[in-house]
Amino acid sequence: MYELHFAVPMAGAVLCTLNSRLDSAMVSVLLAHSEAKILFVDHGLLEIARGAFDHLAKTNTKPPILVLISEGDDDPSPTNIVPYEYESFLETGHIEFEIKRPKSEWDPISVNYTSGTTSRPKGVVYSHRGAYLNTIATLFLHGMQSMPVYLWTVPMFHCNGWCLTWGVAAQGGTNICMKNVSPSKIFENIALHNVTHMGGAPTVLNMIVNSSVREQKRISSKVVICTGGSPPPPQILLKMEELGFSVTHLYGLTETYGPGTYCVLKPEWESLPPEEQSKLKARQGTQHLGLQDVDILDPVTMEKVPADGKTMGEVMFRGNTVMSGYFKDSKATEEAFKGGWFHSGDLAVKHPDGYIEVTDRLKDIIISGGENISTIQVETVLYSHPAVLEAAVVARPDNHWGQTPCAFVKLKEGFDIDAQELILFCRGHLPHYMAPKTVIFEELPRTSTGKIQKYILREKAKALGSLS
Ligand SMILES: *[C@@H]1O[C@H](CO)[C@@H](O)[C@H](O)[C@H]1NC(C)=O
Ligand SMILES: *[C@@H]1O[C@H](CO)[C@@H](O)[C@H](O)[C@H]1NC(C)=O
Ligand SMILES: *[C@@H]1O[C@H](CO)[C@@H](O)[C@H](O)[C@H]1NC(C)=O
Ligand SMILES: CC(=O)N[C@H]1CO[C@H](CO)[C@@H](O)[C@@H]1O
Numbered sequence: 001m002y003e004l005h006f007a008v009p010m011a012g013a014v015l016c017t018l019n020s021r022l023d024s025a026m027v028s029v030l031l032a033h034s035e036a037k038i039l040f041v042d043h044g045l046l047e048i049a050r051g052a053f054d055h056l057a058k059t060n061t062k063p064p065i066l067v068l069i070s071e072g073d074d075d076p077s078p079t080n081i082v083p084y085e086y087e088s089f090l091e092t093g094h095i096e097f098e099i100k101r102p103k104s105e106w107d108p109i110s111v112n113y114t115s116g117t118t119s120r121p122k123g124v125v126y127s128h129r130g131a132y133l134n135t136i137a138t139l140f141l142h143g144m145q146s147m148p149v150y151l152w153t154v155p156m157f158h159c160n161g162w163c164l165t166w167g168v169a170a171q172g173g174t175n176i177c178m179k180n181v182s183p184s185k186i187f188e189n190i191a192l193h194n195v196t197h198m199g200g201a202p203t204v205l206n207m208i209v210n211s212s213v214r215e216q217k218r219i220s221s222k223v224v225i226c227t228g229g230s231p232p233p234p235q236i237l238l239k240m241e242e243l244g245f246s247v248t249h250l251y252g253l254t255e256t257y258g259p260g261t262y263c264v265l266k267p268e269w270e271s272l273p274p275e276e277q278s279k280l281k282a283r284q285g286t287q288h289l290g291l292q293d294v295d296i297l298d299p300v301t302m303e304k305v306p307a308d309g310k311t312m313g314e315v316m317f318r319g320n321t322v323m324s325g326y327f328k329d330s331k332a333t334e335e336a337f338k339g340g341w342f343h344s345g346d347l348a349v350k351h352p353d354g355y356i357e358v359t360d361r362l363k364d365i366i367i368s369g370g371e372n373i374s375t376i377q378v379e380t381v382l383y384s385h386p387a388v389l390e391a392a393v394v395a396r397p398d399n400h401w402g403q404t405p406c407a408f409v410k411l412k413e414g415f416d417i418d419a420q421e422l423i424l425f426c427r428g429h430l431p432h433y434m435a436p437k438t439v440i441f442e443e444l445p446r447t448s449t450g451k452i453q454k455y456i457l458r459e460k461a462k463a464l465g466s467l468s
Helices: 004-010 024-034 043-058 086-091 128-142 164-170 183-193 202-209 234-242 267-271 274-281 330-336 375-383 419-429 454-464
Strands: 038-042 065-069 108-114 122-127 149-152 174-177 197-200 223-227 245-253 258-262 293-297 313-318 342-350 356-361 366-368 371-373 388-398 402-411 438-441
Touching: 004 164, 024 043, 024 108, 038 043, 043 065, 065 086, 108 128, 122 128, 128 164, 128 223, 128 245, 128 258, 149 183, 174 183, 183 202, 197 202, 202 223, 202 234, 234 245, 234 274, 267 274, 293 342, 293 356, 330 342, 366 388, 366 402, 371 375, 375 388, 375 402, 375 419, 388 454, 402 454, 419 438, 438 454
Parallel strands: 038 065, 149 174, 149 197, 197 223, 223 245, 402 438
Antiparallel strands: 108 122, 245 258, 293 313, 313 342, 342 356, 366 371, 388 402
């Protein structure tokens, strides 16, 4: 995937990275929507790709050409399975190939699908210009100097690795990649390769903080770790510092090429008690140098909220490092850019020093382990079970995942099934991470007009506390 971040744009094509946790059905939808011509598949995911091709065949959609990335020399001749194998395919290339440069710097370089709140695919389009600017900005906010050693705990399918796929190369760095992220592997790699930088959602930080002493290794020189994706709990920031990490906090969305704002640590914070410092570090800060503007506006009046640390508004962005739009969806694009700003859907306040602080989500979306889970999508599956009368899914706070999906279900009369059965049913119809981890059977609270009152359910889920 790292190589393809360069090869694909140099061939004049557009890169569309896919989450390795998606299931065949989802992959087939994205292949069809993106009109992908070539699909590069890691050998471990070949079955998912095959399943996706089966789905495509059912709708008479022409599948892309498949190129298999095999494990190495030991693989039994992969060309028996699929027509192309990556390494042998590369050997057919020409060294004198001339790079196909973009005609305009606004030409697309990549598309990244977010599930968003609905299950309709939303392909976020990045331009060459935006990717270039955000890459440079991201290097600055990671404090990444020449020849860094970057440990990939951020997946490269998340906003092109927060643009550091390109950034690490720009600085002549070394990429350390892990197939599975675990605390012991993180510590092992840091020690073995003298890692200087890494990144990750608070889930990754939590994993590190919550590892056993046996798994941990002494870190000889500070590792800069950038966190983003959801607000990091202050107590985790504090523990990370104790373990030898220097944590910096950034904030953005897929639509802002990943990092859009950065919480610059102020020297005067150093004299504050550690708990106080961690709270300040958990703020989202201000825009980076590649982005024109971030502000908190009232989404209705489009007036900026006062910088009083109290008045809530919606986080909005504008500038070169905001997406070009949603692929083949001008309606959603127009909606997202209403009033000349990109509407993030996040609620926040602005402090007197100009730093913003995200307080809540506008939408009901559940973010589990850094991944978006559309509650509507999960509810649709629950509703497809013959025993289910009503279902509503909300976020349950979780110490490890940040949140997990919690389903409130009312069964049809005469049916008696248990939570486990419903969870398994969902796992059979959704990528596993989207399936509810908790199911509660009860009457759903409704307004007089019959709308399910999700905020009451959210309170209940919150009261349950963390599962892990
Ligand atoms: C890591 O740093 C140590 C101490 O400076 C050095 O001996 C070792 O060769 C370095 N390892 C790598 C992979 O650069
Ligand atoms: C990991 O987290 C769990 C609960 O969140 C806690 O009970 C446990 O003590 C933690 N382990 C370590 C080593 O901190
Ligand atoms: C979640 O969805 C929103 C809305 O489309 C998007 O802006 C955001 O980047 C997504 N986040 C993740 C982690 O996928
Ligand atoms: C299809 C896909 O892999 N989409 C990813 C785009 O990036 C976000 C995070 O920025 C991931 O959560 C999605 O899975």
